[in-house]
Amino acid sequence: MKLAMDKLVAGGIAAMIAAMLVIGVLSLDRPAHASSTSVSIPAPSGAADLRQPSIHRAQVVFAGGCFWGVQGVFQHIKGVDSAVSGYIGGSAANAGYARVGSGSTGHAEAVQVTYDPAQVSYGQLMQVFFSVVHDPTQLNRQGPDRGTQYRSAVYANTAEQRDATRAYIAQLQRSGAFKTPVVTQVDGGKMFYPAEGYHQNYLTLHPESLYIRVNDLPKVEALKQQYPALYRDTPRLLTTLSVR
8 A cells, every 4th residue: 555655646646645545435336447548449450460470479568657557457368478567768777666766767667578479469469558558648647647657658679569569559540549649659679677576466466555446457357348358367477586
């Protein structure tokens, strides 16, 4: 709970805490529902529909706000072998929660996703990312969090993934699925630094957290409702990880 409240305060919205407490109390007797960021979008097509049939292990890093919820959603996707919360975009010296929270390190909170393309395609991961995980039209913010560390970005180390991501963003813009432009950055060749151990598996370990209940559990429910073929009930949690 303390970590969740600290994140709200660090985001510069301390005044929102009281309102969120009211929301939490009022929602105790209500079933989980999709968050307002969950939208219905078309599946990738053409150049955006990247298939990698000859590859059995691929990686990509998604940044879409607080990594607790991003990690939690991807851990529930079939074919995802691991989802690691961490930092990307800055230096190793600044890859720590306190420093990244200042918004001045160049880092974004992000999740490194390792997946089997034979079970889940890159296009399917993108569709979940753009529709369920976060709101790609928000610039340097997600939900109650504010700052460049919460930017929307895809860090793909292969040219094929980057080209597919740009093609999908263009497809989404043409489709009119979003009322405002998608601001997601597409980048690659950046070092990813795993976050501190207490951030890993946070959604699963702290379902009682007000922050998780209000902001992140609805995303997992949206994944289940919108993409039942991709959803797995038991998340693929991290068991061993070298962290600072």
